[in-house]
Amino acid sequence: MITVLLVEDDVRLADALAGALEGHGYLVEQARTAEAALAAPPVDIVLLDLGLPDMDGIELCRRLRERREGGDTAVIMVTARGDRRERVRGLRSGADDYVVKPLALEELCARMEAVLRRTGRRGGSALTVGAVTVDPATRTATCAGERVDLTRKEFDLLTALVREAGAVVSRERLLLRVWRTDWPGARRTLEVHVGTLRAKLGVPGVIETVRGVGYRLVPEESERCAAAS
Ligand code: CA
Numbered sequence: 001m002i003t004v005l006l007v008e009d010d011v012r013l014a015d016a017l018a019g020a021l022e023g024h025g026y027l028v029e030q031a032r033t034a035e036a037a038l039a040a041p042p043v044d045i046v047l048l049d050l051g052l053p054d055m056d057g058i059e060l061c062r063r064l065r066e067r068r069e070g071g072d073t074a075v076i077m078v079t080a081r082g083d084r085r086e087r088v089r090g091l092r093s094g095a096d097d098y099v100v101k102p103l104a105l106e107e108l109c110a111r112m113e114a115v116l117r118r119t120g121r122r123g124g125s126a127l128t129v130g131a132v133t134v135d136p137a138t139r140t141a142t143c144a145g146e147r148v149d150l151t152r153k154e155f156d157l158l159t160a161l162v163r164e165a166g167a168v169v170s171r172e173r174l175l176l177r178v179w180r181t182d183w184p185g186a187r188r189t190l191e192v193h194v195g196t197l198r199a200k201l202g203v204p205g206v207i208e209t210v211r212g213v214g215y216r217l218v219p220e221e222s223e224r225c226a227a228a229s
Helices: 011-023 034-039 057-066 068-072 084-092 105-119 152-163 171-179 184-201
Strands: 003-007 027-031 045-049 074-080 097-101 127-129 132-135 140-143 146-148 168-170 207-210 214-217
Touching (some): 011 105, 027 034, 034 057, 045 057, 045 105, 097 105, 132 152, 152 184, 184 207
Parallel strands (some): 045 074
Antiparallel strands (some): 127 132, 132 140, 207 214
């Protein structure tokens, strides 16, 4: 699955666009500010609004490029129509392409596909940590080669943890990513799903609770995972 970071401070536009892109099979993470964008995990494509509250979008593009893992991330800038000087400046600062607002979804998707072809990213590649493998293309998970039966949300949660294996992923990030909510009341749902995942992976310690913060997939423990029968 192709991951997208949508950097946009207009909440309504961002939510609508994120929903539409997810309908096209993209996994979308959102950032409202440049600071949040710089703190987000690496993705395949960044959709970057140039008018952000805390930093010029062109400066942000440059900083995203400077990050260690930013080299092969595609950046598509989103600018207001007619802002030709901005677009030229954007392309010169390292953006792969730009689209103009108001956005036409089909055009955006076509441009994203073209940029991905150029950067050689196809997404859909399976991710493995220890004995655990998740394959976003087929939405299947295996433990030591054995298929693990997961619900849609359990799969999304495991994928989110595997993507950042070894690092603590905050409850807020997991709720946003898997349930698309930042409502604290949903934390109980998250806890329940973590409990089920631990049972299904056969090694409770594989998902560590970091109290008051979130969860961490423990790479060493994942070596011992075996699908619960
Ligand atoms: Ca804006």
